[in-house]
Amino acid sequence: MSIERRSEMLYLDNGATSYPKPEAVIESYAKYLREVGASPSRGGYETAIIAGRKVFETRMNISKLFGSSNPERIIFTKNATEALNLAIFGILSDGDSVVTTRMEHNAVIRPLMQLEREGKIKIHWAKLTDRGRLDIEHLFELISSNKVKLVITTGMANVTGVVVPFWEIGKFCRERDILYLVDGAQLAGSYPVNVEEDFIDLLAFTGHKSLYGVPGTGGLYIGDRAEKHIKPLIWGGTGGYSELPDMPDLIPDKYEAGTPNTPGIVALGEGVRWLLEKGVESIHLHKKELLRIVLDGLKKIDGVNLFGPDDDVDRSSTIPFTIDDIKPQKIAQLLWNRYKIAIRAGLHCAPHIHQDLGAPDGTARLSFGAFNTKEDAEYAIAAVEEIAKEQK
Template sequence: MKRVYLDNAATSYPKAPGVAQAVYNYIENIGGNVGRGTYKNAYSAGQMVYETRELICNLFNFDNPLNCVFTSNITQSLNILLKGFLKNGDHVIVSSMEHNAVMRPLNSLKKSGVEFDRIICRQDGTLNPEDIKEKIKPNTKLVVMTHASNVCGTILPVEEVGKICRRHNIHFILDSAQSAGFLDVDFKKLNLSALAFTGHKGLLGPQGIGGFLIDSDFVKEVSTLSEGGTGSLSESELQPDYMPDKFESGTLNIPGIYGLNAALKYLSSTGIQNIRKIEQELTEEFIKEVLNIKGVKLIGLRGIEGRTSVVSLDFVGNDNAEASYILDNEFGIMTRVGLHCAPSAHKTLGTFPEGTVRFSFGHFNTMDEVKYTVESIYKTIKML
């Protein structure tokens, strides 16, 4: 049976060419820890880690590789940033399209006296940046927002949000999980205080590696969530306060960084605009076709403008879980059904608690796969 992978919003597959070889090469031929050994292989791994920080900085237009911190994923990055910064009495603004990687830490911080307000987006997932102004209070310290919805692909107006934050002297943290690798994510243009990223989605790297970039002033206001060995300042029992050691306790995911390095080189040689163009062509064709199908409803924006390649469908009057099961079982099409760890987004879109079937394209998908998927949706509806 044909197999068509359409779950790139969860994790990209296949990975960029060279990623698997880079991970293998490190484990098989290099080994050695970073910043801990005085032998050649440890230096060579150390150089590779530093080069990867530089590649991340190039991608996101950021100047200081030492303020690029590696973590295991964006969830960990967001936890460090939110819990390390926010204190009793602070107020935060979020959009109603956030993933639980933002909402769960914020709800947990409520117990420590942190409060938050949600800007309710329109039913297509779009946000009016002016709505932020009404929510700003004297104790508003932070806006944290996803760049694009992981449910329906709507892109949020983060440049305008960044300008408002700058004018009101509020920090701005971006969740780039659904934009990095195919949208322009520019630390300076967006007026960010910190940018959280994950390596295994649009960046096309392996799972288990993520991180964040952080502004040199903001970093002074963020305390650590974990402390331990850093390979540096070993005479002291206190955590170093310099970067990136302040936030990188314990051995890094070095194989993951080797893989991410290869992925970032692939992105730079291919050009993220070219990746975006292919994804847009595939998504546009898919949307054009599904709009003609009776029995499915497109959730979110109905055109290609202002969206990514994440498309949610509701199999109206039927069980979406069954539709997703049939698509996989009968036609080999891999989608993700349910609430996508984003109950607030589904409430905004009017698809809570039923959820949707999410089709997320990557630039390795083909037009033939789009056509096959459309035909399979027609057949699936008949089988429901």
């Protein structure tokens, strides 16, 4: 007997971008455009001042979420990719060495490889274990045996939902006076992080994933140690200090040239406010419960191959899998066409981890968000089971 199919979409692509968004996020975006509309820090009239205040409120909320004592250390960018480019190109120069991991997204891999191609830097890649966790001993060894300027790791892998022990790496780097950059695109809002207690110098984040904001928003936390080394990615107008030929030497202005995505930043502030109310820890526990259900369910299905750790320790609800003899893209197509389940298939912009996990052609990835339920998890398992059985 086949399962009862849903007529409404089941969105399980939260690793790409979260959906749906909290109502307050949508409302604040429209309200800003309808009632405020002005550019922040670019006028003395009431709506310009309101715009500036709203942008600052978002900075404060994000700063609180990340445990930073200074909201000015939150620099807005258009996404995590731009934030990572700012950190990487802003810090590294000729002759530098970098340690990173085989778990990274192309937002880290490509800027680094560009610098390496130009002959400027040397990259050292830390290995993964069989089940796709970071081989932290190898990472430490690479740091200890090279003269390293910057260590970059993801906070949470976008393919497996594995949390990298950034607090241990941060401590290790701090003790050696090495800068530590965390790609928090998946981590931010999914797992608790405290930049000061975890010794993180730079934390890149994106607004549209687990911070429940809108696309076109993101940013970089720049700690005081990193601030001494990092040059801007973009030069231009900052609203004030127009007489200076160079960027003003103060944060956040130095790194925020040009008119920002004000409605997006305002909406992001609401997403973060919503998160702070719910609590990142409780959302993480909810997603972990979904992870357990899905791991247990998929494990029992003949022909289904699961990638990533077998357990739920320090892991979120992002689950890569394949089915024997069906291409990942075909799985995604069947899930959508028959069951209205939206997932992503392929390499998810992370080619190295797929090679290391033994899935060089990619995986189908289920990624659950805060709004998903146990029923959603069970429906997804049943759909995958039906597809796998048909293949037999």
